[in-house]
Amino acid sequence: MSETPSFTMSASAAARIVEIISAQPEPEGLALRVAVLAGGCNGFQYQFKLDRTKNDDDVLIQRDGATVYVDETSLDLLEGAELEFVDKLMGAHFTVTNPNAASACGCGTSFSLA
Numbered sequence: 860m861s862e863t864p865s866f867t868m869s870a871s872a873a874a875r876i877v878e879i880i881s882a883q884p885e886p887e888g889l890a891l892r893v894a895v896l897a898g899g900c901n902g903f904q905y906q907f908k909l910d911r912t913k914n915d916d917d918v919l920i921q922r923d924g925a926t927v928y929v930d931e932t933s934l935d936l937l938e939g940a941e942l943e944f945v946d947k948l949m950g951a952h953f954t955v956t957n958p959n960a961a962s963a964c965g966c967g968t969s970f971s972l973a
Contacts, residue, residue: 866893866929868922868942872953875944876925880909890919890926893942893955895933903936907953 868876880889892910895903910928913919918934920927920942929937940957 866918866920866927866934866937866940866942868920868925868927869944870923871946872942872944873923873925875951875953876927877923880925883909890928891953892928893933893937894930895936905953905955 876891879891880886883889888911889909890911890913892906892908894906896906898904913928914930916931917928918931920929927942936959937955937957938959940955940959943954943956945952945954
């Protein structure tokens with residue numbers, strides 16, 4: 860595996876992860892896990908959850924005090940993608956800008972490959 864992670868996070872995503880984790884009752888050792896699972900309306904869906912367990916096949920992505928865990932299988936589907944946090948009138952949420960996605964659903968959590 861390369862030294863440089865192929866999946867990155869934006870400054871806004873890093874700031875929001877730090878904010879969310881610092882608001883938890885026991886923030887020590889928490890990270891955001893990003894995974895790609897089979898399912899959703901387009902074939903694959905993103906999963907975001909807080910986790911304090913780093914698995915052997917996890918890759919760590921770090922920025923500005925935030926840590927993200929991504930398993931190697933998900934990382935293959937996230938090649939060249941970026942985790943972002945958007946705060947718009949219709950709501951605030953994490954999203955992934957993924958160049959591998961041939962199409963995505965309106966909710967932004969599901970995608971298909973070409």
